[in-house]
Amino acid sequence: MIEFLQQLIDGFSQGAIYALIALGYTMVFGVLRFINFAHGDVFMLGAFAGLYLGPRTLKLFGAGPSYIGAAAVMLLAMLVCAVIGIIIERLCYRPLRERPKLTVLITAIGVSLFLENFGQFIFGANPKSFPELINNRAFELPEWWGQFSALTITISQVLVVAVTLVLLIAMRHIVLHTRMGMAMRALSFNPVAASLMGINTDVVISFTFGLGSALAGAAGILISIQQPSIDPLMGVNAGLKAFVAAVLGGIGNLPGAALGGILIGLLEYIVVGYVSPTYRDAIVFGVLILILLVKPTGLLGSSEREKV
């Protein structure tokens, strides 16, 4: 029972990270109707931005690990990723906007491979240890929790879930209550009509890429706080899982991406705990195939208007 709860807790915080990445997939899909394969690698770049900027930023806020320093590192990484995302869109996807979808898809795969391999070239292929941004330790659970006090809940897990929640709410606010969000929704509803109504589609698409990439950057920092060993290929698997999460929740649907992320995280840890760690990836992909066969619109379908 305790063991099961522990898997759920670990899976939940892992799922929160998938949810953040999945949001980026879903937003770009909502606006452009294409899967940004390179998204997982932007997540990796976020982690590396933290690796290089982290120690220097921490110094500005006093010597040791601190929450405010960690927040600053995360914001910086989000900024770096947003810029990278916008550059990728500008250079690689914008010239292809009128071309067949397959062309864009192949380009996206190319960008993804380029980031992975160029990352290995620049950063080195070996895993790097991530600087300690916060003092990560387990909470001491009170005695009166009885047997449940045997659970391990770390600060980073709580932090990951809290940050994800804040970012989700912020995202919801941007999409539903700002002019830019309205433009994004309009674009996802009907691109031609949106541009006829005077929406500058290029700006909106750049903004969407920036926003999605910033979320991926935040996820990159969060996962590095939890598992402080990063390498240039860490984005491949996380990106694919997050994509599965986005599809599971219904691609193009923001709450769906969050839900899908959590579910995939939980599933993954349950498989690791009770089936076999080596089947972890295979089962997640099996779920993807199953959803696409049974209900391609995902759990929360995308028939409603809130599609960005």
Add this chain to the structure above:
Amino acid sequence: MDKWPKSILIAVLLGCLIGSPFVFQINPYYYDILLGIGISIILAASLNLVNGYTGQFSLGHAGFMGIGAYASSWVTLSYGYCLGANTTSTTTVFLLALLGGGLMAGIAGLMVGVPSLRLKGDYLAIVTLAFNEIIKGVIQNAEPLGAQRGLGGMVQHTNFFWTFGFAALTVYVVVHLVNSTYGRGFLAVRDDEIAAEAMGINTTKYKVLAFVLGAFFAGIAGGLYAHFKQFIHPEGFNFLRSVDIVVMVILGGMGNTAGVCFAAVLLTILPEFLRSVSHYTWLPLWLQQIAENRMILYSLLLIVLMLTRPQGLFGGLGMPRRRKDVEK
């Protein structure tokens, strides 16, 4: 124009037969590359049927190759000794193993082809990728197949004749199929699925057939590969291997068999060439390192090609009939 593939097939087969006693005399390093080229041609030409002619973007070809490699290795390792040790019987077992590997891969192709009925473009690409990873995951957990350790001990049955014989056969089947009355359906599915359906073409059948045939030949290529390297490992059939094959098809021009075969030759030689470049000490160090990592070049090639020449390097240059399609 339709007749030339058959004559080429016969010419290549004859060439292989005449050439095979002599190729043993060449440098073993070049012989290895030569066999690698033949296997690449089979993979690229078969993927071209799926990606190029039928327009179903598959990213999981290496998975089928892996199934073929493991299935055929299992056959030769388990039954290789049954028929005695003379050349005829070992060759029989080897060919049966290849066929078995191809059939197993074909069955897997059927399993991938069926979801393809509902999915298009990006989704299909991801699902085929997922299948590739699932296949890899299953092999990694299969103790009789060596699991994570890989599988070795196969006898090197693959030789020049079989490799290029099967390469010629693959190219022949693909080209002839697509140029037949029946096979025009593949092109119709690619060009406009709805219109094809409206004209009474059974698009389902064509899509599944493309997957099954493509997977079958990939399985044979896998069998040849396994009995050529004599050691196979699940990681050798991962997503990146699939990308290698996809790059060949895209570089050669989707739906242009001649170009794709040429690209297969080029991209098999290229890593070897780059490896030798990386030893030129007079080059700047970063250039040497880039040369060592061929995937950087591949990925840049993909991006630049899509931006400037999406029909592939040789697209529109191949057979005259294809040129008309590209212009449309």
